[in-house]
Amino acid sequence: MRKYWEIAKLSFKVQIAYRFDVCMSMVATAASITFAVVLWGAIFGESETVGGFTLDQMLTYYVLSAFLAMLDMSGGVSSEIGDRVRNGTFSKYMVVPVNTQGYFIAQSAGVTGFYLTFDLAAAVLWTFLFGIRPTLTGDVALIFAALTIIALGLLFMVQFNYALGLLAFRFLDIGPVLIIKGNLIAFLTGALVPLSLLPDWLTAGIRLFPFYHVTYLPAMLLIGKNAGEAALGIVTLSVWLLFITALNTRAYGRAQLRYDGVGI
Amino acid sequence: MSEIKRNLRFIGTLISLRARRLMAFRLSFFAGSIVDSSLFITWLLMFSAIYGRVDGIGGWSRGEMTIFIGTYSLLNALNMTLYFFGVIGLPGKIKSGDLDHYLTKPVSPLLRLTFEKVDLGSAPLILVSVLIILAGVAEANVAVTLCTALGYIALVLCMCVLYYDLELILRTIPFFVISASSIERLEGAAFEVCMRVPGTLFTRGFKILFYYIAPYGVMATVPAQVLTGMATPGGVAQALGILIVFTAFSQWFFRFGLKHYKSASS
Numbered sequence: 238m239r240k241y242w243e244i245a246k247l248s249f250k251v252q253i254a255y256r257f258d259v260c261m262s263m264v265a266t267a268a269s270i271t272f273a274v275v276l277w278g279a280i281f282g283e284s285e286t287v288g289g290f291t292l293d294q295m296l297t298y299y300v301l302s303a304f305l306a307m308l309d310m311s312g313g314v315s316s317e318i319g320d321r322v323r324n325g326t327f328s329k330y331m332v333v334p335v336n337t338q339g340y341f342i343a344q345s346a347g348v349t350g351f352y353l354t355f356d357l358a359a360a361v362l363w364t365f366l367f368g369i370r371p372t373l374t375g376d377v378a379l380i381f382a383a384l385t386i387i388a389l390g391l392l393f394m395v396q397f398n399y400a401l402g403l404l405a406f407r408f409l410d411i412g413p414v415l416i417i418k419g420n421l422i423a424f425l426t427g428a429l430v431p432l433s434l435l436p437d438w439l440t441a442g443i444r445l446f447p448f449y450h451v452t453y454l455p456a457m458l459l460i461g462k463n464a465g466e467a468a469l470g471i472v473t474l475s476v477w478l479l480f481i482t483a484l485n486t487r488a489y490g491r492a493q494l495r496y497d498g499v500g501i
Numbered sequence: 502m503s504e505i506k507r508n509l510r511f512i513g514t515l516i517s518l519r520a521r522r523l524m525a526f527r528l529s530f531f532a533g534s535i536v537d538s539s540l541f542i543t544w545l546l547m548f549s550a551i552y553g554r555v556d557g558i559g560g561w562s563r564g565e566m567t568i569f570i571g572t573y574s575l576l577n578a579l580n581m582t583l584y585f586f587g588v589i590g591l592p593g594k595i596k597s598g599d600l601d602h603y604l605t606k607p608v609s610p611l612l613r614l615t616f617e618k619v620d621l622g623s624a625p626l627i628l629v630s631v632l633i634i635l636a637g638v639a640e641a642n643v644a645v646t647l648c649t650a651l652g653y654i655a656l657v658l659c660m661c662v663l664y665y666d667l668e669l670i671l672r673t674i675p676f677f678v679i680s681a682s683s684i685e686r687l688e689g690a691a692f693e694v695c696m697r698v699p700g701t702l703f704t705r706g707f708k709i710l711f712y713y714i715a716p717y718g719v720m721a722t723v724p725a726q727v728l729t730g731m732a733t734p735g736g737v738a739q740a741l742g743i744l745i746v747f748t749a750f751s752q753w754f755f756r757f758g759l760k761h762y763k764s765a766s767s
Contacts, residue, residue: 261686268690271707272697279559279702280551288554413532417539424543434550 240335241343248347262352263359266303269428270363273299288434294460296369298431301456304360305387306428309451310348311395312419314341318402319411328498338399338485345395374461382467383458389474390451396481397447403485406492427453433463444469447477511608516619533581533623541574541633544697559702564641565729566699571633572657572728573696573721578626579661580668586618588668592675592685601764611755615665634728643729656724656740663744664720666751673751676758691715699725716743 252259273296281292290298318341321327330337364371374380401418405411423429425448432440432453443449450470457463545567552563561569591614594600603610638645671684695711700718703711711718723740726732 264687264690268693272694275694275702275707276551276558276698279698280555282559284555287551413536416536420536420539420543424546429543429547430550434554436553 241339244335244340244343245347245350248344249351252348252351259352259355262307263355263362266307266356266359267363269303269306270296270299270367270369274367274369288431289462290431291372293370293372294462295431296367297371297373297460298456300360300364300369300371301459302426302428302452304356305390305452305456306423306426307356307359308349308352308387309391309394310352311341311345311391311398312415313348313398314345314395315398315402315411315415315418318399319405319415322402322405322496323409325497325499327496331493331496337489338396338482341399342392342395345391349391372460374459376461376464379458379461379464379467382471383455386450386455386458386467386470386474389471389478390447390455393447393474393478393481394451396478396485400481400485400488403488403492406495422448425449426451427456431457433457445473447474450474508609508612511612512616515613515616516621519617519619520621531622531625533620534578534625534629537574537577537581537623537626538629541570541577541629544570545633547697559699560731561699561701562641564637564639564643565725565731567637567640568634568643568728569637569699569721569725571630571637572725574633575627575630575657576660576664576720577696578623578630579657580664581623581626582620583661584615584619584665585668586620587615588665588672590614590618591669591672595675595762598764600762604759604762610759611669638728641729645728649728649730653724653728656727656737659741659744660720660724663716663747666744666747667715667717669751670747670754673755673758676761688715691717695720701726712739713743716747719743 277287277292277295277299280287281295285291287295318327321329330340333340363369401411401415404414408414425443425446427449432443432449435443440449444466450473454463454466454470458467548563548566548570551558552566556562558566591600594603594614600610603613606613667688671688674684691711695717700708700711700722703718708718719740723732723736726736
């Protein structure tokens with residue numbers, strides 16, 4: 238366990254060298270919130286509530302979802318695996334005495350830990366700058382449930398991105414897949430629009446998948462909505478986590494045999 | 502006239518060379534189209550969800566918003582097909598000193614840079630965009646006359662030039678600084694906002710920012726307004742004025758940048 242703690246600490250420290258990326262991460266959050274302010278400002282000019290949301294609740298939702306989306310720094314896992322497989326340097330992970338999945342989880346945890354403070358500061362800063370009146374819940378149980386789901390969701394996303402990265406062992410170039418994944422994930426996690434605005438049958442279907450619980454559900458819990466889904470969220474994410482961990486272990490075992498370590 | 506002919510023949514040669522190179526990577530040939538189609542489809546889904554709850558957004562009905570998204574998709578498709586991959590290579594060439602090879606050839610360096618990486622694999626996105634626009638026209642129940650259709654096409658082409666101007670201006674900055682990656686990322690953020698909401702929804706500071714400083718808010722909005730009959734002569738004139746100013750500035754700025762080119766890699 239200690240070596241994974243060291244990996245996480247090292248990843249945390251490495252981020253200090255990339256201060257500029259931190260600023261850009263904050264700017265990206267602003268883009269998402271600007272979009273929400275402009276779009277929903279126009280919509281709420283004509284209606285008091287939309288889909289059960291008031292304007293303040295809607296904007297708070299976007300601040301929270303933007304914060305959670307920026308907190309997930311695991312996207313780099315799949316691109317790093319993809320790049321290294323393609324240029325033949327993935328051998329680095331095969332020779333070090335650590336579990337590869339564990340390595341990437343620890344690495345992402347370190348990066349997320351570093352960004353946590355800055356993303357939180359950005360969320361608070363934009364909330365004040367855009368004059369948003371946050372409507373957060375005071376229910377401790379809901380906050381605790383949301384934090385648990387956020388932790389499970391972040392863990393799932395690392396595993397999910399790791400799984401996508403393993404595709405590089407078979408297809409080499411996974412760049413387009415990763416961009417399409419980004420577009421779809423933004424929609425499925427509710428980062429573009431609250432999922433409760435979708436038709437009920439579609440929301441019911443999406444609820445079975447983990448992405449619903451990664452961003453949308455914790456953001457809703459934190460604004461005091463969907464309280465009845467907290468337990469379901471924890472169970473669903475836990476089941477998906479077990480499934481994807483087993484899948485990754487099996488897939489990596491096969492990928493190792495396929496890997497030639499030469500690159501193109 | 503003979504120079505135009507010569508330049509067109511040169512562009513034809515560049516496209517032919519590029520197509521041959523792209524054919525070597527058949528699997529990735531249509532990657533750009535597929536990737537960007539997925540982006541615009543998710544936005545259509547997003548607006549579909551919103552319009553399931555409201556009748557209009559700032560005076561834009563569902564069909565009109567579909568036309569707006571289709572127009573942005575069309576601009577993006579033309580950009581990707583014609584000049585995007587060429588223009589984005591400029592900062593790297595400045596940094597590495599490779600721009601020397603462009604300056605020593607008997608043809609405009611900007612012309613070669615612009616069209617040397619035409620991406621035919623992105624062309625299907627043009628068709629997808631047209632289908633989105635046609636779906637929007639049908640839904641908005643817009644009566645499209647030959648006059649509005651021609652006006653729309655002319656404005657889309659004009660806004661394509663504006664899009665090019667903005668890309669070129671930002672990628673000319675590396676002539677003066679070591680790295681402009683921060684500016685490019687800001688461009689991405691501005692683009693992300695303006696692609697999702699019509700420019701008419703912007704007010705106060707956002708209006709000034711996205712109309713006059715970084716006019717991404719004008720690009721799809723004005724052509725979409727022309728097609729839907731929402732445009733005013735003043736709005737169209739304003740868009741054309743912005744286009745003229747930015748085109749003149751981008752050309753001057755590039756020439757000014759070239760004078761500061763050190764021809765040394767870093």
